[in-house]
Amino acid sequence: MKRGGYLLALVLAIATVGLVVVGTVWPNQSAAANPDAGARLASGSSSPQDAVNTLLQQIGRRDWSAAYSGLANKNDFSEAEFASDLTGNYGSLRTYALLDGFDVHPLRASTDEAQFRANLRWASVVGTFDDPRDLRVVRKGDHWQVAWPLMKEARVPPQVIPVNYLRWDVINRGPQDDWGTQDVEAPHVRIVAMHPVDRGGGVVILGELLNEDVVPAFVTVKAALLGANGATLATEDSFDKISHLLLPKQVSPFRIDFRNVRLSQVDSVHIQPSSSLVSASADPVIGIESQKLNPVPDASLTGELLNQSGQVVNVAHVIGTFYDGNGQIVWVADSYPSRALLPQTPVPFAIALPADVSSKVASYHVMTTSYRSGHAQ
Amino acid sequence: MQSRNSIDGLVRPIPLGLIMLGAFLVHGPLLLMKLPLKSYDTNFHIFFASHYAHHWFDPWNPKWYAGFSQTTYPPLPQQWVALLSWVVGLDFAYMIVQFAAILLLVLGVYRFAKLWVGPRASAFAALASVLLGSEAFLVYSAGQLSTTFAAPLYLNSLPYLYEWIRWRNGRALLKGAVLAMAAAAAHHATLLFGSFLFAIPVIALAGMEVWKNRRSEGTNFVLRTVLATVIVGILITVVLLPFWIALFHYPVTQTPIPHPSRANYILSPQWGVNYFLVPYGALILAVPFILWRGSLTPRLRPLLFGFWVAFLLGLGGTTPVAKLLLGRAFEVITMERFTYWATLLALPFVGLLVEELVDRFQWRAVAGLTVAAGLTCGVAVAWATYRPADAEDFKVDSAAAWLNRDGHDRYRYVTLGFGNKISRLAVLTQAGSVDGEWNSGRMLPELTAHGAGALTSSKYFGKAGLEALSAILQHADRYGLKWVLLKDPYYEPLLVFSGWRQVDDLEDKTITIWSKEDVAPATPIESQQRPHGWEGLLWGTLPIGSSLLAMILVFFPERRRSERTISVSTLPSKPMPEPVDSEDLVLRRVTS
Numbered sequence: 001m002k003r004g005g006y007l008l009a010l011v012l013a014i015a016t017v018g019l020v021v022v023g024t025v026w027p028n029q030s031a032a033a034n035p036d037a038g039a040r041l042a043s044g045s046s047s048p049q050d051a052v053n054t055l056l057q058q059i060g061r062r063d064w065s066a067a068y069s070g071l072a073n074k075n076d077f078s079e080a081e082f083a084s085d086l087t088g089n090y091g092s093l094r095t096y097a098l099l100d101g102f103d104v105h106p107l108r109a110s111t112d113e114a115q116f117r118a119n120l121r122w123a124s125v126v127g128t129f130d131d132p133r134d135l136r137v138v139r140k141g142d143h144w145q146v147a148w149p150l151m152k153e154a155r156v157p158p159q160v161i162p163v164n165y166l167r168w169d170v171i172n173r174g175p176q177d178d179w180g181t182q183d184v185e186a187p188h189v190r191i192v193a194m195h196p197v198d199r200g201g202g203v204v205i206l207g208e209l210l211n212e213d214v215v216p217a218f219v220t221v222k223a224a225l226l227g228a229n230g231a232t233l234a235t236e237d238s239f240d241k242i243s244h245l246l247l248p249k250q251v252s253p254f255r256i257d258f259r260n261v262r263l264s265q266v267d268s269v270h271i272q273p274s275s276s277l278v279s280a281s282a283d284p285v286i287g288i289e290s291q292k293l294n295p296v297p298d299a300s301l302t303g304e305l306l307n308q309s310g311q312v313v314n315v316a317h318v319i320g321t322f323y324d325g326n327g328q329i330v331w332v333a334d335s336y337p338s339r340a341l342l343p344q345t346p347v348p349f350a351i352a353l354p355a356d357v358s359s360k361v362a363s364y365h366v367m368t369t370s371y372r373s374g375h376a377q
Numbered sequence: 378m379q380s381r382n383s384i385d386g387l388v389r390p391i392p393l394g395l396i397m398l399g400a401f402l403v404h405g406p407l408l409l410m411k412l413p414l415k416s417y418d419t420n421f422h423i424f425f426a427s428h429y430a431h432h433w434f435d436p437w438n439p440k441w442y443a444g445f446s447q448t449t450y451p452p453l454p455q456q457w458v459a460l461l462s463w464v465v466g467l468d469f470a471y472m473i474v475q476f477a478a479i480l481l482l483v484l485g486v487y488r489f490a491k492l493w494v495g496p497r498a499s500a501f502a503a504l505a506s507v508l509l510g511s512e513a514f515l516v517y518s519a520g521q522l523s524t525t526f527a528a529p530l531y532l533n534s535l536p537y538l539y540e541w542i543r544w545r546n547g548r549a550l551l552k553g554a555v556l557a558m559a560a561a562a563a564h565h566a567t568l569l570f571g572s573f574l575f576a577i578p579v580i581a582l583a584g585m586e587v588w589k590n591r592r593s594e595g596t597n598f599v600l601r602t603v604l605a606t607v608i609v610g611i612l613i614t615v616v617l618l619p620f621w622i623a624l625f626h627y628p629v630t631q632t633p634i635p636h637p638s639r640a641n642y643i644l645s646p647q648w649g650v651n652y653f654l655v656p657y658g659a660l661i662l663a664v665p666f667i668l669w670r671g672s673l674t675p676r677l678r679p680l681l682f683g684f685w686v687a688f689l690l691g692l693g694g695t696t697p698v699a700k701l702l703l704g705r706a707f708e709v710i711t712m713e714r715f716t717y718w719a720t721l722l723a724l725p726f727v728g729l730l731v732e733e734l735v736d737r738f739q740w741r742a743v744a745g746l747t748v749a750a751g752l753t754c755g756v757a758v759a760w761a762t763y764r765p766a767d768a769e770d771f772k773v774d775s776a777a778a779w780l781n782r783d784g785h786d787r788y789r790y791v792t793l794g795f796g797n798k799i800s801r802l803a804v805l806t807q808a809g810s811v812d813g814e815w816n817s818g819r820m821l822p823e824l825t826a827h828g829a830g831a832l833t834s835s836k837y838f839g840k841a842g843l844e845a846l847s848a849i850l851q852h853a854d855r856y857g858l859k860w861v862l863l864k865d866p867y868y869e870p871l872l873v874f875s876g877w878r879q880v881d882d883l884e885d886k887t888i889t890i891w892s893k894e895d896v897a898p899a900t901p902i903e904s905q906q907r908p909h910g911w912e913g914l915l916w917g918t919l920p921i922g923s924s925l926l927a928m929i930l931v932f933f934p935e936r937r938r939s940e941r942t943i944s945v946s947t948l949p950s951k952p953m954p955e956p957v958d959s960e961d962l963v964l965r966r967v968t969s
Binding site for chain 1 (some may be wrong): 868
């Protein structure tokens, strides 16, 4: 009996250790269950692919120190510069973004060097953005190291930038009054274009809104799809596919998405724009330069944003309106550049277009809105 | 000889009353300081209790998720908190109920351990439960009132059921079944997963004894086991009927939410510290002894297997066992409770180990064990300070006052960056929210479609969390959602670009309030999940009734019967004074 006991103890001990080894060498990779599903045993640099994967996993865990120490070209820049390249500066979208995933594709390889294209997908507060990088991997003895392609941010030289812009202030009611009750007439706004389309298993309403007034307006657009019997099929609003702040005479495109409704079910569309008076200024002025419409397969509108003011814009929002040859809106799309807009420093942007839409686009119009930390209204 | 006399006090079993006094000395001051209020889930339980305090027979709570049913979570400890809150307020009521759970654990561990080891070792096990790292971790860091309330009830129930199965004691069956019913009314996860880990070894023990002593009774043993299982099953079905109805109609099919207790603790050592080192503490040193002694002593093998399975499950993703055994449930429940149950199953072994160490090394053992247990408990209690549930402690009273004035509570709200303070806020305000902390109770499609927890902590869930937040903000009109209370500026860009405006600020501008134009006042959401009136009636009577019945039955005087003392010590036996631990005496001590 005692011998059986010894055997049982031995079996349980070995089984426990064995199960731990199995769970560690082949960990559960379900991100649905485990927030740290990317964790792996270290030392994955025996092949170029392993070296890239290891580096990107370390970046995903924001383990800058480990990631930096394994770089082939770490003598070219500091760890802080490396981290700043990935996370950005000045409270940009990158600063607080989390790595949601990455894809790695080999481009070429030799005995001592290999090249990969890595696409890092970051999750930010306003959505995901891609960060493609071409990575060179070099052999160092019996292991491989990645040479990180650092993108150094331009430094703005000290200078004085004169500011001359329009500004509208609103005197609100006292704090003892119910906020939001405005004793003034709401700014006059008007829908100047509206075009429903059937797309992706749902209905998309595209349109433009004009602030006809001489004061700035904070605007929203709601839409209701009505069926044949007058019943409401669905209601949605423009959310972030619009510029909510319209200066006098300014036009904003809007897009409202309805999922799981077919256009054939819709008898009419009820659009309800609303506006309220709001303090506003024309600053910061953001110029849009080098705009270019790119054909398929990478159908997109690209260009550069230039912050012409003297203050940092933490997050910019670019909204494009696309028209066909008849001047009809065929699409509204937007994007958020991941880097902050420093004064007088161009930042690239790209607005992706559906392939079928890009062939119809004859002209376009781009506008920007901005967020500056501490200046939210 | 002098040394022998010096440990005379430890030769006899430590009186249970003294152990409970120790529990009071250790946990009393900590609970009087309301330390659990800093934990993850304490305010969640207080929020549920707050609802029961105001709407005892209506489990539909409109304050979270635009309305959800509290029948999705067994109510017993929260109902006791609600009852006591009418006298001492919610916070102290919680502390009293938690303390009662700690005392019940002492008693439960003692009684459960006596099935396996002698009374002296059982008393040591009970004493160890007072300083158990996993208990301190769950009470002060995790705030899992229901888990720590249900497990002791099962531990108290099982010895009675053992008596029925083994000795055909009908009164014991009644007591055991009612206690099991009360335990089920306290926590569903303990019922669905933990109860088996405790019950199967006990049944196996009874079976082994029957097999060894009176094989002819084998059929009766099986019949008694089946009868006990059926009776307990029926009682549990009845006492939680509204829960089963809710679970049947609305099974938890939402996208799983990641939890670090499912991580591999070697690859993610930060979680290994949190979910393994802290809860086990010095008990880790006893694991080789448990394996050794449990394997060598046939009588202890069922307990060893129970411990081993719970131990492996508690390791989360460190081994493939949890995923294999639990299947989809692995992605729904959290794993730290298995560690808790593993440590409870380990306590009889710990009692045995302590007994042998004290006998062999006398005061040196006492000193060493005291230091080890004290450090284990101390680190687990302090863990709430080193790794607080909220990175920043702040008051939500001003936010609640803002929501409660000027008709702001006619609309719903959501907080961003409040962490688990949202439960405290929900207790203090009349306004309803579209957010909440009870993920299994939520039905809003914007929330269930994404694998994220509370909206207030969206950013920590990455893309899934931010998509859920965007979806709910996009449908603000639908839910009468007019206010966003913002503590974390991280979310400001989303609010700015999606049409929300800052309208006020609180707490020296550390909390800003954002509003959306043209949102109609909130209206009740029509939900199929809303329980019927009769379900509310059952929910308000049966669970609390089960606990009252258990108290009446257990404290009812019972005939003295002969003590069945078990000794599995392999050390030479030493003279032992007359045991003073008959169960009735134990219970009289408790009641006194």
